[in-house]
Amino acid sequence: MASSLKLCLIGLLGAAAVNAAPAIVPETDVLGFSLLAPRDACTFSGSSGAANAIKNKKSCSTITLNNVAVPAGTTLDLTGLNKGTTVIFQGTTTFGYKEWEGPLVSVSGTSITVKGASGATLNGDGARWWDGKGTNGGKKKPKFFYAHKLTNSIIENIYIKNSPVQVFSVNGATELTLSGITVDNADGDSKGGHNTDAFDVGSSNGVYITNPTVHNQDDCLAVNSGTNVHFTGAQCTGGHGISIGSVGGRSDNVVNGVTIQNCNIKDSQNGVRIKTVYGATGSVKGVTYKDITLSGITKYGVVIEQDYENGSPTGTPTNGVPITGLTMSNVKGTVSSSATDVYILCASGACSNWSWSGVTVTGGKTSSKCKNIPSGASC
Numbered sequence: 001m002a003s004s005l006k007l008c009l010i011g012l013l014g015a016a017a018v019n020a021a022p023a024i025v026p027e028t029d030v031l032g033f034s035l036l037a038p039r040d041a042c043t044f045s046g047s048s049g050a051a052n053a054i055k056n057k058k059s060c061s062t063i064t065l066n067n068v069a070v071p072a073g074t075t076l077d078l079t080g081l082n083k084g085t086t087v088i089f090q091g092t093t094t095f096g097y098k099e100w101e102g103p104l105v106s107v108s109g110t111s112i113t114v115k116g117a118s119g120a121t122l123n124g125d126g127a128r129w130w131d132g133k134g135t136n137g138g139k140k141k142p143k144f145f146y147a148h149k150l151t152n153s154i155i156e157n158i159y160i161k162n163s164p165v166q167v168f169s170v171n172g173a174t175e176l177t178l179s180g181i182t183v184d185n186a187d188g189d190s191k192g193g194h195n196t197d198a199f200d201v202g203s204s205n206g207v208y209i210t211n212p213t214v215h216n217q218d219d220c221l222a223v224n225s226g227t228n229v230h231f232t233g234a235q236c237t238g239g240h241g242i243s244i245g246s247v248g249g250r251s252d253n254v255v256n257g258v259t260i261q262n263c264n265i266k267d268s269q270n271g272v273r274i275k276t277v278y279g280a281t282g283s284v285k286g287v288t289y290k291d292i293t294l295s296g297i298t299k300y301g302v303v304i305e306q307d308y309e310n311g312s313p314t315g316t317p318t319n320g321v322p323i324t325g326l327t328m329s330n331v332k333g334t335v336s337s338s339a340t341d342v343y344i345l346c347a348s349g350a351c352s353n354w355s356w357s358g359v360t361v362t363g364g365k366t367s368s369k370c371k372n373i374p375s376g377a378s379c
C-alpha cells in the first residue's frame, strides 16, 4: 500500500511538472488534505491533457477532460478504465488533423459513466477531411468514438459536432445505455460529409440508445449484429434512415431482438430499412419498428431487401439471411413524389412471420418490383 501510494504521488507530480496549467487536481478530504489514493478526481486540460489522461487513467476515479486538444493521429485512449470510473467532457474537445483511421476517442471498461458537462462539445471539425467520398476513397478519415467492450455502462449528454466520418461504433458491449446524445453534422450537407453514420452497432447484447438527436449523411442507426438493441425517441435528419444491416458477410451475422420506437425521420433518403447481403448467411429475427413518423423521404419510406452486394442492391434476393418475426406497427408519413412508398424484395420463403399494421406511407410511387411479400405486408 505504502509503495503504491508513493508511486502514485510520483506519477502525479511528474504529470503536473510537464504542464503549464495544473494537470491534476486531487480530490481533498473534509479537512482539505489531499487524498492521494489510487482513485483520485483528476482534471486534464489543454494540449497535454490527452497524454496525461492516458498515462494516469488507472489512478483516477473521475477523469475530467477540460478543453482538451487531442494531438493529430492520437486516440484519446480511455480503454481499460478501472471499474466505476466516471469520464466528464468539459468545454470543447478538439482533435488535430491527420489522415488516419482513428478512432479519435475510445472508452472501455465496466460500470463506466461517460458524460458531457453542460455546454460541452466534442468538435471533430470534419470539414478538414470531407471530400464527399466518406470511406469510399479520397482522404483517409478517422472514425470518431469507439464504445467497445463497455459493460453495465452509460454514455450520456455527449454533443458531437462535425465528425469526419462514422461517429459511434458500439461493439462487444453488454448492457450499455447511450442517452441524450447529439450528433450535429448538419454542416456536412453542403460541405461534403459522407458515411457519417451516427450509431453503428455490432456484436453487442443489451444496447439502449435513448433520445438521440442526429443530423448526418448516412444511417441514423445501423445494426449489423447483436441482441436486445433498443433505439427510442430519436430525431433523425438528413441521413439514410434507421437501418438493420447490411447483415451478412461479417464475423457475426445474427440480429435478434431490436426495438425501434417513437422516432421521427425527416429529410432523409430512407425511412426504415432492413438489408441483407446477397449470397451470405445469418439471420434477422424479432425486429420491431413501432410509432415511427416519416417526412421528406427521398428514396424509400420503408425498404426491406435481401440483395445487397458490396454496398449496393443487385436486384436479385437470396435466402441465406432470413428475416423473421418482423413487426411494423404505426409507421406513417410522407415521402417525396419521386420516392417509393414501400419496397419489399425477399427471396422465396426467406421472409416470414411478419406482423404489419398501421403502415401508411404516402406521397411517392407504388413499387412494381416487390417480390415474395409475406402475408400481411404489402407494397
Ligand SMILES: *[C@@H]1O[C@H](CO)[C@@H](O)[C@H](O)[C@H]1NC(C)=O
Binding pocket: 285, 286, 287, 324, 325, 326, 327, 353
Ligand atoms: C413470430 O414473431 C414473433 C415476434 O417476433 C415471435 O414472438 C414469435 O415467436 C414468432 N413465431 C414463430 C412461429 O416463429
